[in-house]
Amino acid sequence: MKAKELAEHLDEFLRVKEIEDYLLNGLSVENKKDIEKIALAVDASLEAFKKTKSMGADLLIVHHGLFNKQECLPLTGALYERIKFLIDNDIGLYSVHLPLDMHPLVGNNAQAVKLLGGKEGRPFANECGVNISKEIILGEILTLEELVEKIEEKFNTRTVVWKFGKDTVESVGYVSGGGISFLKEAVQLGVDTFVTGEPKHGAYWMAKEAKINCIFAGHYATETLGVKALGGYINEKFGIDVEFIGLPTGH
16 A cells, blocks of 8 residues: 555545645645655654664655644755655654644544543634533542543543642543643533643632632643554554654653
């Protein structure tokens, strides 16, 4: 299978052409080889590209790609080096941002529901006109400490916690990655705890005064879920070998 063929299938599966995004999604860099092994990563970094080559993969699928949809960047500096490396080594690059966050099966947020358990409630956060959030009604009442422990275990991460609300948690507002900008919507929804990737100074007093708990599980950690699930889907459907590249940023 060629990269272009696989990209066409993923574009349809992930509804890439239907979903507005500020990042460019889809096949960013084509290659000529048949796709026999795929690498998966969160970010399109030169280090990820080098690890893709060392593991003998023909295509890299990432969540955060190289290009902003609204910008035409000159191919100089680090961007030139990244693209040159891909072309010199005949490695394709496929990126998928918001469509992967919101996908009902392999999406970052859908996978979080699967890991934390419970059922989905109401959507509350829209980005570029699409819902990228999950209200999670937990299957059991947990203490905040129990929920933190569960997140750290399931997501393989260390959290930052703002304990401003109740000691127990029944409902969670969840947005993967940089979802702190949707704190106001989570407060309006009335959930006990808001979970996202990383904190922001300007949100601290809003959370405290609204008396809502916030758990920050890491931008990187919360967005490993979707690419791993997408890799599992590709492996099951096409029998192509997939391997995740772990390159945590500490954020």
